[in-house]
Amino acid sequence: MPQSSWAREPQLLSLRVWSLCSATREAAIPCNCSSVGSLDFQCNINTGQCNCRPKFSGAKCTECNQGQWNYPHCNPCDCFLPGTDDSTCDLETKKCSCIDKTGQCTCKVNVEGVRCDRCRPSKFGLEAKNPLGCSSCYCFGATTQCSEAKGLIHTWVSKELLSHVMTILPLVDEALQHTTTRGIIFQHPEIVANMDLVRQDLHLEPFYWKLPEQFEGKKLMAYGGKLKYTIYFEAREETGFSTYNPQVIIRGGTPSHVRIIIRHMAAPLIGQLTRHEIEMTEKKWKYYGDDPRISRTVTREDFLDVLYDIHYILIKATYGNIMRQSR
Structure with a gap:
């Protein structure tokens, strides 16, 4: 069986030609290519890498491919x-x-x-x-x-499914102490709020859209799904105090283990319809009331407790300063 060899190239000056050739012969090392994994017994003169068959790899073709x-x-x-x-x-x-x-x-x-x-x-x-x-x-x-x-399937709860039972959503304050439908109208396919009229009933911003009862109750099967909505607002100034409040608030849980969890996201821009898609898992959700400097991520157990019995879901309606309209 023929044997091939390769050489480490000696670091000699080019004018010492005969010494270079002599040194090369003395430094020759067998290729030792695998008789199973290599195509031939030749290897790269500088690296010693053998030529491997398609299923093999490694310097000597003695390994399987990934x-x-x-x-x-x-x-x-x-x-x-x-x-x-x-x-x-x-x-x-x-x-x-x-x-x-x-x-x-x-x-x-x-x-x-x-x-x-x-x-x-x-x-x-x-x-x-x-x-x-x-x-x-x-x-x-x-x-x-x-x-x-x-044998379970996913079902979307959307405004199309709800259109026959409701035409508008109420606005509430963050503490859910006051609610109103004044100044809120349905303009297909959107629900529009005139903030000048809303402020006659609500006085402490930010204001939130409260989702209907179809989004409440036993929602464990929503885990891993998505909460999707679009938001649009008009205001005199793009940023304001309410810009930094949580965009989504969910309260839920068992009687002995009630939690309020929140989700922060980048605020929408004035006059631009913004679409949000929120994954319904514990990732990126925080506990309501936590110091922002520590801001704990919600545990999976607590998130599932909330989904076990959702009391309400709030989506922020007010952004910027001197708000005129939200939808």
Whole structure:
């Protein structure tokens, strides 16, 4: 079997030609390319890199390519992408690396299995967008074991579904102590508030739109969904005191565990219709009343407690200074 070699290029002056050739022969190192993984027994004269067959890699072609294991057979890892740690995967080829001797993929924290295709005990709902892979069971402390519900579908609660039962939304103050429908009219497809008339009943800004009862009550199935709305306002000045208040407020929970949670977002611009899409998970939600300097993120358990029984949802209507109109 022919053997090839490569050489480390000696650092000699070019005028010492014969010494260069002599030194090169003395520094020759065998390529040692794999008889299984290499195309031939040749290697790069400067780096020693062998020419590998399609399924193989490594300097000597003694390793399987990413996404394969069990050298020299190089079987596909076949990792389940939603449950596998993203850092071990090539998102373009959709292939993930695994341990060569066992084929074990690198699972997300709450996932197990050789292919990372099932949730750990007391976890459920394996999905790609969850950085942990699966979520912890939520059973009000009664048990830690659960399974994903089957045969369920998502239903959108929208203004189209509500159009036959309501035409306007009331405006309230942040403490929900006062409410009004004065100056509020329905102009299809929007609900418009004339702030000069609204201020005859409400005096302490900011004011909030209060969503109807269809958005209240048992909403655990809304977890992972989205709250979508559009907002538009006109004011004399773009910024004002009320600009910095939370844009969404939700109160809910069990009788012994009531929480108020809030969501801050960039304020809309004057005269521009702004669309918001808020993911209904605990991410980016804060506790109402927290010092802004510490501003704790809501825990998953508390967020689910709120969804268990929503008392109200408020969406901010007032922005800027000397507000004229909101819709």
